[in-house]
Amino acid sequence: MKLNRIPLDNILFLDIETVPAHESYGELDDALKELWEQKTSYQRKDEISGEAFYERAGIWAEFGQVVCISVGYFNLKKKEREFRVTSFHGEEVKILKDFNALLEGHFNQARHLLCAHNGKEFDFPYLARRMIIHGLDLPTKLDLFGKKPWEVPHLDTMELWKFGDYKHYTSLKLLSHVLGIPSPKEDMDGSMVRDVYYKDKNLERIVRYCELDVITLAQVFLSLRNNNLLHEDEILRV
Known part of the structure; x- marks a missing residue:
């Protein structure tokens, strides 16, 4: 099926934000510390300690947790096009249960x-693993x-942009820029989520950031189909 026929x-459309399951490396028990050292040995090499590398623990489902899932969907029942955005946030089990109920x-x-x-490399497997863990x-x-591969009900805008090139990585921010999509006014980036969650304790800021990514994701998808981009008055946060 052609993309523009879906x-x-x-x-x-969805995006997730994750952080380490514990605020600091020191909160891990001895067994988990050893497992963390083993899990990250290849990425860390010899010059970086497991403790220093722990700030990145949120990217592994075994050592992280989901703090926000934002979703967006088109409502085409009205005469005007409408893109609705909502978020699940708070305690992880409730986030996952509520998202599961939506699906x-x-x-x-x-x-x-x-x-x-x-999503095929991060969001989808991360969510599945955290659900199994709970x-x-x-x-x-x-x-x-x-x-079978063609039966998997997942679309991935990064995969669509690869056009079969398995070595190519393009961030959502870069892709939206080269496609001429207006950049939303973000006051943070993904590298800041851990500190905003644990130090600033500002979950609302993370939710806003996650929702902006969902809107950008939808814009990229529309652009890949040569559809008109969303205008601000077509976006509804619910």
């Missing part, structure tokens, strides 16, 4: 697709067991 209201209640049909930037049942859209 009905927009069949797609749930199973409203995006559980064969026609429904999930879309994220680098003993939650996987929603249909994240349970990939036995599915």
